[in-house]
Amino acid sequence: MTDLIRLTAAEIAAKVASGELTAVEVTEAHLARIEAVDEKVHAFLHVDREGALAQARAVDEKRARGEELGPLAGVPLALKDIFTTKGIPTTVGSKILEGWIPPYDATLTQRLRDADVIVLGKTNMDEFAMGSSTENSAYGPTGNPWDLTRIPGGSGGGSAASLASFQAPLAIGTDTGGSIRQPAAVTGTVGVKPTYGAVSRYGMVAFSSSLDQGGPCARTVLDAALLHGVIAGHDPLDSTSIDAPVPAVVEAARNGSVQGMRVGVVKEFAGEGYQVGVMQRFEESVELLRELGAEVVEISCPSFDKALAAYYLIAPSECSSNLARFDAMRYGLRVGDDGTKSAEDVTALTRAEGFGAEVKRRIMLGTYALSSGYYDAYYGSAQKVRTLITRDFEKAFEQVDVLVSPTTPTTAFPIGERADDPMAMYLADLCTIPANLAGNAAMSLPCGLAPEDGLPVGLQIIAPAMADDRLYRVGAAVEAALTERWGHPLIEEAPSL
Template sequence: MSELTTATAAELAERLRAKDVSSAEVTQAHLDRMAEVDGAVHAFLHVNGEEALATARDVDERRARGEELHPLAGVPIAVKDVVVTKGQPTTAASRMLEGWVPPYDATIVERLRAAGLPILGKTNLDEFAMGSSTEHSAYGPTRNPWDLERIPGGSGGGSAAAVAAFEAPLAIGTDTGGSIRQPAAVTGSVGVKPTYGGVSRYGLIALASSLDQAGPVSRTVLDSALLHELIGGHDPRDSTSLPDPVGDLVAAAGAQDLRGLRVGVVRELGGEGYQAGVEASFTAALDLLREAGAEIVEVSCPSFASALAAYYLILPAEASSNLAKFDGMRFGLRVEPTEGPLTAERVMAATRGAGFGDEVKRRIILGTHALSAGYVDAYYGSAQQVRTLIQRDFAAAFEKADVLVSPTTPTTAFRFGEKLDDPLAMYLNDVATIPANLAGVPGISVPSGLSDDGLPVGFQALAPAREDARLYRVGAVLERMLDERRGHRLLADAPSLPTTVSQEAAR
């Protein structure tokens, strides 16, 4: 494995600025790594090698001319395939959009291109971002680089796996109920869900518009801060975009201690249902925060116990509305019935029946029912009331603590098929991450070590809305102390990936 693929984004950026290496060399090294191992990992749905190298060569030429460039110029990146990219396929991992090439770029992608980051390709996900394991992709699952028989989390398993497998130093993910933080936790990477509205949603294929938020995936807290500052900020094309500047997140990621910081342990996000090794890793991380000067307090958020139920009414309701446009009439897949009259209703039914997978159909049915006459107040209305209670719990908790912490996930990565036939068990993977989306507050997952099964564990921190910098302070200090204790970054412990793969493993 090349030293260029194991380096962090910040390290690559420094070497590029010093002209020790060219962007073309860095980009090619990552494309070579993808060719070696992605047959086993399947992190990518589309590889964008030709355009990525063209971008890299352009950055090299501009740097040679002495032009002032963005700090990350020339550093390659992967983009989740739910973010539209002009001239590149965007499928949302669904047959419904197979082969669709958007005519425009998402705001995030515009900012990446303007800064000169070569886009390596589009990463795999659960279809339309509905899932917690990337098993629901229409194009086959992504595998966890730590154990190819285990899931990489979801829905953004492709982005997290690409970073953890050293196929990309940076990636873009989206987080509707934990889809950045949960994959980061089970793959040993860093994932951040910004404050709702802190990063533009223009050009994201919407799942649940009041919950969706794009954010960075990386191998270090500093790398996430660099990427967050680049993609964040106001966008007039997004009506939910905050007017606030993103803030100096990179400075926060340089914090050396936590003196004066109150860290609240959420009572409801632990205990029964949490794997012993996960809780042990979390407790050890708390000891390090205390050692760094933080005050550890316990807080209670009683409404968090109802967050999962509320989320799985609000999300399907919004999803059923957002996905109504995929009807075989305007763009994407069109399937005509083989028998009977060719009516619009029958074309829509045939198209949606063939184009959507089981999990998407399940959520559309649930959401449509929750919004139907006679049920909307009992189901959707009640869920929104619970959402308000959760927001109030957060407000009360943040009066006692500056940040709230918990394990990111109740367990480490589980084996393929283990929960596929039990939707409720699958949904429970997001029990610790969902409250942040319902309240719109930012969250980060930082690797806190390995569980007793040898798999990564994530440590989650949550901050008040617009206070994303606090997350980077906590994450950076914890990361530095853990790396110093073990003598290296956690991903250095990951097993080697095969460079050849059997047909069975590839499936």
């Protein structure tokens, strides 16, 4: 492993801007790393070698002409395969879109290109972002670089695994119920779910429109902030986009401090089902926050106990509606079109073959919840619970600046262990779902290794909507203190592949 692939995104950007490194050198080093290890990890579904090198050459030529470079110029990035990318495949981890090449870029993709970021390729994910382990991909599971027999989290396991295996210094994920934060927690990386509406969803294939949110993934808090600053901002192409200035996330990450802040510990995020080592590392993190000058307050959010049930009615209902567009008539897979079958038969055959088991499960659950006679009892009731959760957050943030909890109840579990138990799988998102239901900003950063298995544990920080900078302020302070305590970043303890 060369020292170059261990550089942070901030370091790479500075060296490219100064001419100490070329974007081509950096890109070639990461492409070589992908070639060397991704056969074992399976973080990528598509590597755009020629496109990445062409982007890198363009950055070097831009610098040679003396033109202004983007804030992350020359930094390679792994892009979750849920964002459309002109000229290269977007599959969303599904057979129903296998080989589909979009004719346009998502807004997020375009903003990356405009910032001179080098897109290395598209990463593996649970099909249509439905899962907590990246085992539901139609193209096979991704391994956790800390232990390849274990899951890297989901649905964005490919993005997180690319960071933990040093195949990319930056990645993009999406978070519907925890799919940025949960993979970050179990791979020892940093993942941020921005405020809902802060990052454009235009060109992001929809799962649950009122919950989906793209966000940055990185190995450090500052790198995540730099990427956040690039991708966030109002987009008139997205009707849910917030027309407001982006919070000063980079400044917050550079000046992390919790001195004088009030930090709430959520009472409901503890107890049965939480791994002992996870709670031990979390409690140590809370004590660290006290040492750094924060006032720690216990907060009760009673409606959080109903969040999982509400989420698994709202998300499947929206999924049922959104995935109706995959009908074999417009794009993607088409099965049974031999001239003897009706359009309805072709649609049914295509969806039966193109969708995996988890997607079918959620479509059926959502269709049932929206059906006549059941709408009020299920979907309507879940939306009422969502309102109660939002009110719990509002009351909590009247008392504290941020909330903290474990990101996940356990460390990474073995691949296949929960394959036949959907409820056990869903519990992986127990701590992350409330922030999605309320639209708040949230981050996961590494807070140590669980003593039972030596695997990473994540600390979750939750901030009010449009107070994303608080995440970076607290996260940077905790990261700096832990790095000083350990003598190195946690990711340095990841085993070599």
